[in-house]
Amino acid sequence: MIRQEIKKLAVYSVFLAILILPMVGFRTTHFEAGRAFKVLGLFIAILVANFVAKVVRSRRGEDQLQKVSLGDRISLRFAEIPKIYTLGLLVAVAAVFPLLADNYMIDVGITCLIYVTLGLGLNIVVGLCGLLDLGYIAFYAVGAYTYALLNLRFGVSFWAALPAGVLMGMFLGCVIGYPTLKMRGDYLAIVTMGFGEIIRLVLNNWDKLTAGPNGLFGMQKPTLYYPGFHDGGLHLSVYSIKTLPALYYMILIIALLTLVGIRRLNDSRIGRAWVAVREDETAAELSGVPTTWLKLLAYALGAGFAAVAGAFFAAKLSYVNPNFFIFMESCIVLCIVVLGGSGSIPGVIVAGFILIAVPEIFRELQNYRMLAFGAIMAIMMVLKPDGLIPARRRRVQMAERRQLAGESNE
Amino acid sequence: MTSTGFILQQLVNALFLGSIYALIALGYTMVYGIIELINFAHGELFTAGAFIGLIVLSALQSVGWVDSHFILTMVIVFAMAMAYVAVLGVALEHVAYRPLRDASRLAAILSALGMSIFLSNGMMLSQGVSDRAYPSIFGAEGITVMGAKITNGQIFIILLAVALMVALQLFVHRTRLGKAMRATAQNRTMSRMLGINIDQTIRITFIIGPALGAAAGVMVGLYYGAVRFDMGFIFMIKAFAAAILGGIGSIPGAMIGGLIIGGVEVLWAAFLPSAWKDVTTFTLLILVLYFKPSGLWGQGDVEVRV
Amino acid sequence: MNKADVLVLKNVHTYYGNIHALKGIDLAVPKGGIACLIGANGAGKSTTLMTVSGVLRPRQGEVFFEGRPIHGTTPEKVAALGIAQSPEGRQIFPRMSVLENLEMGAFLRRDREGIQKDLEWVYSLFPILQDRRNQLGGTLSGGEQQMLAIGRALMSRPSLLLLDEPSLGLAPKIVETIFETILEINKRGTSIFLVEQNAQMALSIAEIGYVMETGTIVLTDRADALLENEQVKKAYLGE
Ligand SMILES: Nc1ncnc2c1ncn2[C@@H]1O[C@H](COP(=O)(O)OP(=O)(O)OP(=O)(O)O)[C@@H](O)[C@H]1O
Ligand SMILES: [Mg+2]
Numbered sequence: 025m026i027r028q029e030i031k032k033l034a035v036y037s038v039f040l041a042i043l044i045l046p047m048v049g050f051r052t053t054h055f056e057a058g059r060a061f062k063v064l065g066l067f068i069a070i071l072v073a074n075f076v077a078k079v080v081r082s083r084r085g086e087d088q089l090q091k092v093s094l095g096d097r098i099s100l101r102f103a104e105i106p107k108i109y110t111l112g113l114l115v116a117v118a119a120v121f122p123l124l125a126d127n128y129m130i131d132v133g134i135t136c137l138i139y140v141t142l143g144l145g146l147n148i149v150v151g152l153c154g155l156l157d158l159g160y161i162a163f164y165a166v167g168a169y170t171y172a173l174l175n176l177r178f179g180v181s182f183w184a185a186l187p188a189g190v191l192m193g194m195f196l197g198c199v200i201g202y203p204t205l206k207m208r209g210d211y212l213a214i215v216t217m218g219f220g221e222i223i224r225l226v227l228n229n230w231d232k233l234t235a236g237p238n239g240l241f242g243m244q245k246p247t248l249y250y251p252g253f254h255d256g257g258l259h260l261s262v263y264s265i266k267t268l269p270a271l272y273y274m275i276l277i278i279a280l281l282t283l284v285g286i287r288r289l290n291d292s293r294i295g296r297a298w299v300a301v302r303e304d305e306t307a308a309e310l311s312g313v314p315t316t317w318l319k320l321l322a323y324a325l326g327a328g329f330a331a332v333a334g335a336f337f338a339a340k341l342s343y344v345n346p347n348f349f350i351f352m353e354s355c356i357v358l359c360i361v362v363l364g365g366s367g368s369i370p371g372v373i374v375a376g377f378i379l380i381a382v383p384e385i386f387r388e389l390q391n392y393r394m395l396a397f398g399a400i401m402a403i404m405m406v407l408k409p410d411g412l413i414p415a416r417r418r419r420v421q422m423a424e425r426r427q428l429a430g431e432s433n434e
Numbered sequence: 435m436t437s438t439g440f441i442l443q444q445l446v447n448a449l450f451l452g453s454i455y456a457l458i459a460l461g462y463t464m465v466y467g468i469i470e471l472i473n474f475a476h477g478e479l480f481t482a483g484a485f486i487g488l489i490v491l492s493a494l495q496s497v498g499w500v501d502s503h504f505i506l507t508m509v510i511v512f513a514m515a516m517a518y519v520a521v522l523g524v525a526l527e528h529v530a531y532r533p534l535r536d537a538s539r540l541a542a543i544l545s546a547l548g549m550s551i552f553l554s555n556g557m558m559l560s561q562g563v564s565d566r567a568y569p570s571i572f573g574a575e576g577i578t579v580m581g582a583k584i585t586n587g588q589i590f591i592i593l594l595a596v597a598l599m600v601a602l603q604l605f606v607h608r609t610r611l612g613k614a615m616r617a618t619a620q621n622r623t624m625s626r627m628l629g630i631n632i633d634q635t636i637r638i639t640f641i642i643g644p645a646l647g648a649a650a651g652v653m654v655g656l657y658y659g660a661v662r663f664d665m666g667f668i669f670m671i672k673a674f675a676a677a678i679l680g681g682i683g684s685i686p687g688a689m690i691g692g693l694i695i696g697g698v699e700v701l702w703a704a705f706l707p708s709a710w711k712d713v714t715t716f717t718l719l720i721l722v723l724y725f726k727p728s729g730l731w732g733q734g735d736v737e738v739r740v
Numbered sequence: 741m742n743k744a745d746v747l748v749l750k751n752v753h754t755y756y757g758n759i760h761a762l763k764g765i766d767l768a769v770p771k772g773g774i775a776c777l778i779g780a781n782g783a784g785k786s787t788t789l790m791t792v793s794g795v796l797r798p799r800q801g802e803v804f805f806e807g808r809p810i811h812g813t814t815p816e817k818v819a820a821l822g823i824a825q826s827p828e829g830r831q832i833f834p835r836m837s838v839l840e841n842l843e844m845g846a847f848l849r850r851d852r853e854g855i856q857k858d859l860e861w862v863y864s865l866f867p868i869l870q871d872r873r874n875q876l877g878g879t880l881s882g883g884e885q886q887m888l889a890i891g892r893a894l895m896s897r898p899s900l901l902l903l904d905e906p907s908l909g910l911a912p913k914i915v916e917t918i919f920e921t922i923l924e925i926n927k928r929g930t931s932i933f934l935v936e937q938n939a940q941m942a943l944s945i946a947e948i949g950y951v952m953e954t955g956t957i958v959l960t961d962r963a964d965a966l967l968e969n970e971q972v973k974k975a976y977l978g979e
Contacts, residue, residue, distance in 0.1 A: 035528070036528065036529065039524070039525040039528040039529050040525070040529050042521060042522070042525040043522065043525040043526060043529055046556075046560070047552065047553060047556025047557070047559075047560065048556060048559070049560075050560035050561075150540070156540065156543065203720055203721075203723070203724040204723075206727070207723060207727060210466070210470070210471075210472050210539070210543070211678065211723055211727065213472060213543060214472065214671070214674050214675075214678070214719070214723075215719070215720050215723055217671065218671060218675075218716035218719050218720060219716070219720065221671065221712070221716055222713050222716050222717065225710075225712055225713050225716075226713065229709045229710060229713070351667065352551070355547055355551065358544070358547075359544065359547075359548075362540055362541070362544050363544075366540060391559055392559070394551060394555040395551075395552055395555040395556055395559065397548075397551060397555075398547075398548045398549065398550070398551030398552030398553070398554075398555060399548065399552045400548070401544060401545070401547065401548030401551065401552075402529070402530045402544075402545045402546075402548030402549045402552065403548075404548075405530075405534060405537075405541045405542070405544050405545040405548065406529075406530065406533045406534060406545060409534060409537035409538060409541035410538075410541075610847070613836070613840060613843065613844060614844075614847065616833070616835070616836060617833050617836065617844050617847075620833045620834060620835055620836065621831055621833055623795055623815070623831070624827065624831040624833070625844075626795070626814070626815035626816050626819075627793050627795065627815050627816075627818075627819055627824075627825055627827070628819055628824075628844055628845060628847050628848075628892075628896070629816050629819035629820050629847050629848040629896070630816060630844075630847055631816050632816075
């Protein structure tokens with residue numbers, strides 16, 4: 025049994041080498057063996073570690089079927105702590121972070137929070153409703169461009185433009201949602217991907233409106249009005265959110281509101297109906313769940329959250345161009361959702377930080393960032409197809425699926 | 435140029451581009467037919483083929499073979515590119531897809547996406563971020579038919595593409611392994627009960643599909659004179675559109691779908707603002723999926739066919 | 741274990757997830773003979789055949805074919821050992837011609853002449869298949885598909901043939917033909933394990949009969965004795 029597993033591992037490593045060595049090693053002029061083998065070694069080490077863990081577990085006699093993986097155990101342990109404490113702790117850490125960090129770290133923090141917001145929004149579509157979306161970044165782009173255009177052309181302020189952006193995003197969410205209602209998963213992937221590209225190409229080609237590839241710049245930062253006494257009377261003062269810590273707190277609040285909103289949705293009747301649609305659409309439909317409407321709602325809400333994040337992004341940078349919204353970005357957000365464990369809110373938060381912050385730490389390896397990202401994405405799926413912190417509803421099914429897989433002679 | 439000449443010229447261009455899309459689309463359709471997975475990394479395999487072709491061709495050109503042994507050079511270039519990419523395809527299947535055969539659809543798709551990102555960035559690192567020039571071995575000479583100029587390069591590439599597709603048809607219909615492939619795509623459990631080793635069958639699919647994609651990659655390089663690490667993406671979307679248009683899983687469908695997509699694109703670029711041609715293709719794809727999700731010739735339900 | 745049994749199941753338990761479909765099955769198929777398994781819908785008959793074919797793996801218990809353990813063997817290896825199945829639902833390859841379907845049955849064989857001979861034999865058993873040899877499998881009628889499924893299983897020259905409800909949905913006349921054919925196949929030395937709803941017919945051609953209820957074998961006897969059994973008469977023969 026173990027011998028068989030070792031053989032499998034060896035064959036797998038050989039194929040991994042075929043895949044990795046030329047990709048990492050070849051330069052235009054020569055072959056960099058050292059680096060290539062280092063990367064390969066790293067991956068094989070991960071596999072061996074995984075293999076050893078498996079062997080140890082089976083030695084300890086834990087039944088394959090009843091096994092609870094480390095990830096499951098951690099998340100179960102987390103589940104025991106009352107949610108309010110976990111959330112409180114998280115918020116507290118997030119709130120004091122800017123006081124301790126330098127500007128660069130705060131900037132990374134902002135990026136993380138933007139992606140967490142996006143991840144939470146996409147989680148509605150992918151995690152809860154089970155619809156694959158590879159063009160999600162388009163709604164982020166729509167939010168960003170709506171604010172940019174309204175502000176630059178008409179001088180509309182951030183807060184006034186925000187609802188417009190959200191509505192625009194939700195409208196487009198329905199536009200893409202509608203034709204895909206009866207499509208199955210794989211087609212959905214390609215259609216949403218095409219849709220994301222269409223939006224990007226329109227932004228890129230419609231010079232007159234969007235300035236094409238040059239992008240738009242010079243948008244104002246969001247402002248806050250607060251009452252105060254000066255000049256001997258009560259006046260509204262204006263505070264412009266432009267320092268990094270201020271922007272950080274703003275996106276933190278946006279992320280928290282998103283989180284709370286999604287929790288609410290998740291626990292509501294709508295959330296349960298979404299899960300019903302995800303698990304068995306036909307059955308849901310037969311039992312009177314309005315599946316069409318629910319799917320559109322999922323797309324629209326997901327798009328709305330992305331638009332908020334997009335508007336913030338445009339305001340923060342005061343600059344947008346179509347290249348911020350390439351397909352790769354949709355992949356990253358999707359990856360956050362699935363890596364975190366589809367449908368799991370804590371998973372999205374953890375994965376968002378891991379995927380965005382950790383590569384920043386290895387900034388010197390800039391060039392290898394996306395390479396590693398892709399490889400990790402694939403390897404993670406192979407080792408943990410259900411994500412880091414599987415959603416609670418999912419855990420039961422996983423256990424069942426493992427059993428079913430155990431029965432067949434595949 | 436006369437207007438018939440112009441139209442004929444566009445038709446030739448469409449036939450050329452369509453053949454390329456068809457070759458790539460075959461890779462999607464065969465893989466989808468057999469394991470029901472969109473191989474997102476297929477576009478990168480296509481690009482890898484183009485780069486291998488570039489490397490081998492440059493080497494052969496520097497020793498003067500292009501002039502002295504033209505046919506042999508072409509055979510070597512295409513064979514090397516196809517062989518290398520076939521190995522890559524098999525490795526890809528083993529590393530990223532096989533372990534996920536029983537996992538959720540989503541996990542498999544993400545794994546495919548991950549491999550696509552990995553391969554494309556790997557090629558960026560090894561081959562650079564900018565366009566790489568392909569040796570131009572086909573001159574401007576060719577034949578002129580009714581005012582339309584058809585270059586030797588176009589003729590060569592179209593003939594080769596057609597030959598590859600005919601060979602594929604013969605393979606899946608006449609050989610034991612080809613039939614096993616079709617059987618596996620139609621009913622996996624039954625195929626196993628008849629003694630077909632589906633691991634092997636799937637592996638063969640991952641040899642043929644990527645090899646055809648690699649051939650298309652070399653053709654693109656030869657024809658357009660330049661390749662880039664990220665060119666796979668746009669070809670992938672269009673080829674996939676072609677595969678769906680023809681009914682995914684269907685080999686003849688992929689060929690016809692490729693021709694349609696190529697035709698639409700070329701005609702659009704000929705008469706309308708060419709910056710918008712991709713928007714048109716994608717819109718067309720969405721419309722087709724909406725009105726005829728099983729492809730133009732599919733009947734009712736989505737079927738998987740090889 | 742009896743030396744004369746080609747197939748033996750010992751205390752076989754098979755599950756679908758948490759569903760305990762086979763709860764300790766014991767049965768045997770005599771070498772060169774016909775055994776039949778009858779039982780109500782959902783009793784676990786098809787599950788038994790799928791377990792033998794290796795499509796399902798028993799969680800407990802053993803399956804022996806010609807004395808060798810085959811539980812835990814993959815379906816393609818089971819096929820290579822000489823077990824063929826005509827499964828429930830026929831499972832014809834819909835977009836392959838009748839001839840191609842039959843050729844797939846002989847996938848593991850390399851003897852061209854032998855294959856050609858068997859093809860002719862199958863055509864002589866089911867002449868309609870010869871007329872339809874270029875028609876797509878998916879466009880055949882139900883009865884024709886049944887014949888094709890049996891024919892395909894025969895093309896591998898199995899030493900054990902598993903038949904899952906070959907009479908399902910067929911006109912009485914065709915059912916008779918099918919059973920005659922089964923006898924004919926058996927005469928050529930192929931052992932047969934037959935699963936049937938049509939208990940009367942099945943028991944009349946079999947040597948040994950097993951009666952299954954919700955995952956367990958409740959009766960085992962000589963087939964002619966089962967035909968006379970009061971319980972069986974009441975439950976399965978409609979008397
Ligand atoms: N794939 C499956 N998943 C879950 N349960 C299953 C599956 N296949 C069969 N079962 C269950 O296992 C039990 C036995 O099914 P099986 O198909 O073996 O019955 P059968 O005796 O062949 O019935 P029939 O005469 O209707 O064909 C049934 O209760 C059935 O619901
Ligand atoms: Mg049955």
